[in-house]
Amino acid sequence: xxxxxxxxxxxxxxxxxxxxxxxxxxxxxxxxxxxxxxxxxxxxxxxxxxxxxxxxxxxxxxxxxxxxxxxxxxxxxxxxxxxxxxxxxxxxxxxxxxxxxxxxxxxxxxxxxxxxxxxxxxxxxxxxxxxxxxxxxxxxxxxxxxxxxxxxxxxxxxxxxxxxxxxxxxxxxxxxxxxxxxxxxxxxxxxxxxxxxxxxxxxxxxxxxxxxxxxxxx
Ligand code: TMP
Numbered sequence: 001x002x003x004x005x006x007x008x009x010x011x012x013x014x015x016x017x018x019x020x021x022x023x024x025x026x027x028x029x030x031x032x033x034x035x036x037x038x039x040x041x042x043x044x045x046x047x048x049x050x051x052x053x054x055x056x057x058x059x060x061x062x063x064x065x066x067x068x069x070x071x072x073x074x075x076x077x078x079x080x081x082x083x084x085x086x087x088x089x090x091x092x093x094x095x096x097x098x099x100x101x102x103x104x105x106x107x108x109x110x111x112x113x114x115x116x117x118x119x120x121x122x123x124x125x126x127x128x129x130x131x132x133x134x135x136x137x138x139x140x141x142x143x144x145x146x147x148x149x150x151x152x153x154x155x156x157x158x159x160x161x162x163x164x165x166x167x168x169x170x171x172x173x174x175x176x177x178x179x180x181x182x183x184x185x186x187x188x189x190x191x192x193x194x195x196x197x198x199x200x201x202x203x204x205x206x207x208x209x210x211x212x213x214x215x216x217x218x
Contacts, residue, residue, distance in 0.1 A: 002213045004034075004092040006084065006129075008099040011137035012174055013163060014147025015193040016200060020137065021095050023201045024208065028093050033212070036087045039097040041075035044082045050075040055160050063161065065111035069118060072103050073125035080129045091213075099131055101180050101188070106162070109176025110169045133211060135204055136181050137193035141171050 007024075009017040025035045042051040050071050053060055076099070087094050100122045108118040139147070148163065181188040189207050191200060 001091045004088040004090070004094055005133070005211060005213060006088055006094045006096070006131045007208065008096045008101070008131040008134045009137065010098060010101045010105070010134055010177060010188075011193060012139065012141070012144045012170055012177070014144045014151065015137040015139045016147075016197065017097055017137055019197060020135075020200055020204055021097055023197075024204055025095055027205060028212075034090075034092045036083070036092045036094045037097075038079060038083060038094065040079065040099055040102065041072055043075075043079040043096070046078045046082075047075035055162060056158060060161050065107060065113055068111065069103065069107040069113055069121060072107065073121050076100065076103075076122075077125040077127075080126055084129055096131075099134070100126060101134060101136075101177070104180055105173045105176035109179070110165070110173040112172070131187065133208070134184075134188040135191055135207065136177055136188050137191050137200070138177070138181075139193040141167065141174055143194050144170060144174070 009021055011017055021037060025037050028035050040047070041054055042048045054063070054068065054071050084094055084096070103122055104115070104118060107113050108115045145167070181190055191203050191207070193200060195203070
């Protein structure tokens with residue numbers, strides 16, 4: 001059986017990842033692929049508890065950047081072994097909302113932790129499991145802030161520790177993503193996330209389609 005394809009989605013808050021992952025999953029299913037949709041941090045029972053601690057827990061106000069880095073990677077070490085590797089081995093298309101580029105961008109560039117240490121902790125967590133393709137939905141800091149504001153005004157308020165960071169933090173994160181994408185142009189593809197949903201979806205399909213393994217009935 002052909003190994004599945006591992007595709008990750010990256011970008012700052014409000015870049016449209018969640019919508020586009022669902023649309024890509026529908027496309028892939030429609031042509032006969034089995035699709036696994038995941039998110040980080042989270043995606044396993046242990047990972048979802050870690051996600052709560054990182055984002056929403058009433059006890060998380062004093063979390064240090066170092067603890068944040070390790071918790072992100074604890075969740076990652078679990079999802080890689082419990083879900084991602086078995087799904088890929090079974091030939092599934094794995095679509096993950098964020099993966100290790102988020103750690104480089106948020107903990108490395110955003111929190112300004114030592115980039116070499118961040119890299120070695122990521123490597124320990126992933127143990128060689130890397131995405132085949134990463135779609136980086138790029139939006140400006142202004143679009144990101146505006147979409148976040150409008151999401152917060154329509155949904156019931158749920159405190160999120162990471163979203164409490166200041167604007168400078170998100171600018172550093174955005175810069176971090178630009179550096180990552182420039183360093184690995186084969187794996188990481190820039191997608192203009194400021195376009196209308198349909199246009200973003202079409203662009204993503206143009207990038208993904210040539211890389212798809214053939215499925216039985218096609
Ligand atoms: P989201 O699922 O709504 O995107 O929330 C996840 C948050 O966690 C988001 O603010 C980005 C952040 N994050 C990191 O800081 N580092 C990481 O390694 C990952 C996976 C996410």
